[in-house]
Amino acid sequence: MDKNTKIYIAGHNGMVGSAVWRALSRLGYDNLIGKSSKELDLRNQDEVARFFKHERPEVVIDAAAKVGGILANSEHPYLFLMENLQIQNNLIDSAHHHEVKKFIFLGSSCIYPKMAPQPLKEEYLLTGSLEPTNEWYAIAKIAGVKACEAIRRQFNKDFVSLMPTNLYGPHDNFDLRTSHVLPAMLRKFHDAKANNEPVELWGSGTPMREFLHVDDMAQAVVHALEHVLPEHLYNVGTGKDVTIKTLAHTIQNIVGHQGAIHWDRSKPDGTPRKLMDVSKLSDQGWQAKIDLDAGIKMTYDWFLENQKSIKMNVL
Ligand SMILES: NC(=O)c1ccc[n+]([C@@H]2O[C@H](COP(=O)([O-])OP(=O)(O)OC[C@H]3O[C@@H](n4cnc5c(N)ncnc54)[C@H](OP(=O)(O)O)[C@@H]3O)[C@@H](O)[C@H]2O)c1
Known part of the structure; x- marks a missing residue:
C-alpha cells in the first residue's frame, strides 16, 4: 500500500479509530482523512454520498458505530439497531459507488450465537440464536458483514470484515451507564479506592471473556490494509480468556483498591x-502482542493522565 493512499478512517475520534490513526501515522501514511460526527453525520445518506464524491477516498476503515455495554443495549434497542445500520449502510454503499478499492468493516464478537461452541470460529455465524441483551447491535453488525461479503462476491472487490473481541485501551468509554466491562471495572475500582469503599460488580463473576488491547487491534487493521486477505471475515483477539472474577482481581491489584x-x-x-x-488471521501472519496485565497497566496510566478529558458517552 502506497503511503500516500487516501485513507478515510470513519470514527477517527473513537477508541479504535484513534488507535488506527496513530498506528498508520507512525508507519508514515500521510493522506489520512477523518470527520467528527458533528462535521459529518454518517446516519445521513445524502451527506455521506456528497462527502465521498468530494473526497474520493481510496480506502475506507469503518470504525464508526454506536457502541455500548449490556445496559445501554438493553435500554436502547432501536437506537443500537437503526443507527448502526444507517452508519454502515451509508459508508458501504457510498464506498461501493465511488470506487473505493479497499473497505475494512469492524464488527464485534457478539455477532456469533450465544451457545456456539468455543472458541468461536467464523463459520459459526448464523448457526443459532444471539445473546438477547445485545441482539439489536449484533443484527446490525451481521448485516454489515453480509453487505461486505455480497459486494466481494458480486463485484470482486476487496471488502473485508474484522470481528474484534472485547477491546480496551486509551480513549475508552469510562461512563458507567454505557461502558464495557473492563473500563467500567477500572473506573469502579478507581472511584472506590478514592472513597475507601467496597466495589459492587454485576453477575456471578464466572463468565469467561477475552480482551484485546486497542493498539493490537490497530495492528490487525494495518495487516488487513497491507495484505489482500483471501476470505471475507476474520476474528481478531488474543485467543486467551479469563473469568470476570480474575479480571476484577487483576484490576483491583493494578488500581491498588484494598476493599x-x-x-x-x-x-x-x-x-x-x-x-x-x-x-x-494468525495463518495470515497477524498475532496479538500486548498481554492483559501490561495492557491494563497502560490503560490505567492513560486514565490517570487524562481524567479531565475522559469520554463520557451520553446516549
Ligand atoms: N470497544 C470495544 O470493545 C469493541 C469491541 C469489538 C468491536 N468494536 C467495534 O469497533 C468499532 C469502533 O468502536 P469504538 O470502541 O472505537 O467506539 P467509540 O469509541 O464509541 O467510537 C465510535 C466513533 O463512531 C463515531 N460515530 C458514532 N455515530 C456517528 C455518526 N452518526 N456520525 C459520524 N460518526 C459517528 C463517533 O464519532 P464522534 O466521536 O465524532 O462523535 C466515534 O468516534 C465499532 O464498530 C465497534 O463495534 C469495539
Whole structure:
C-alpha cells in the first residue's frame, strides 16, 4: 500500500479509530482523512454520498458505530439497531459507488450465537440464536458483514470484515451507564479506592471473556490494509480468556483498591463464555502482542493522565 493512499478512517475520534490513526501515522501514511460526527453525520445518506464524491477516498476503515455495554443495549434497542445500520449502510454503499478499492468493516464478537461452541470460529455465524441483551447491535453488525461479503462476491472487490473481541485501551468509554466491562471495572475500582469503599460488580463473576488491547487491534487493521486477505471475515483477539472474577482481581491489584468486592447476582451475566478462534488471521501472519496485565497497566496510566478529558458517552 502506497503511503500516500487516501485513507478515510470513519470514527477517527473513537477508541479504535484513534488507535488506527496513530498506528498508520507512525508507519508514515500521510493522506489520512477523518470527520467528527458533528462535521459529518454518517446516519445521513445524502451527506455521506456528497462527502465521498468530494473526497474520493481510496480506502475506507469503518470504525464508526454506536457502541455500548449490556445496559445501554438493553435500554436502547432501536437506537443500537437503526443507527448502526444507517452508519454502515451509508459508508458501504457510498464506498461501493465511488470506487473505493479497499473497505475494512469492524464488527464485534457478539455477532456469533450465544451457545456456539468455543472458541468461536467464523463459520459459526448464523448457526443459532444471539445473546438477547445485545441482539439489536449484533443484527446490525451481521448485516454489515453480509453487505461486505455480497459486494466481494458480486463485484470482486476487496471488502473485508474484522470481528474484534472485547477491546480496551486509551480513549475508552469510562461512563458507567454505557461502558464495557473492563473500563467500567477500572473506573469502579478507581472511584472506590478514592472513597475507601467496597466495589459492587454485576453477575456471578464466572463468565469467561477475552480482551484485546486497542493498539493490537490497530495492528490487525494495518495487516488487513497491507495484505489482500483471501476470505471475507476474520476474528481478531488474543485467543486467551479469563473469568470476570480474575479480571476484577487483576484490576483491583493494578488500581491498588484494598476493599471488598460484592457480586450482584440479580444482574445478568450475559454469554457464559466468549473466546475467539483467531487461527484464520494468525495463518495470515497477524498475532496479538500486548498481554492483559501490561495492557491494563497502560490503560490505567492513560486514565490517570487524562481524567479531565475522559469520554463520557451520553446516549
Ligand atoms: N470497544 C470495544 O470493545 C469493541 C469491541 C469489538 C468491536 N468494536 C467495534 O469497533 C468499532 C469502533 O468502536 P469504538 O470502541 O472505537 O467506539 P467509540 O469509541 O464509541 O467510537 C465510535 C466513533 O463512531 C463515531 N460515530 C458514532 N455515530 C456517528 C455518526 N452518526 N456520525 C459520524 N460518526 C459517528 C463517533 O464519532 P464522534 O466521536 O465524532 O462523535 C466515534 O468516534 C465499532 O464498530 C465497534 O463495534 C469495539
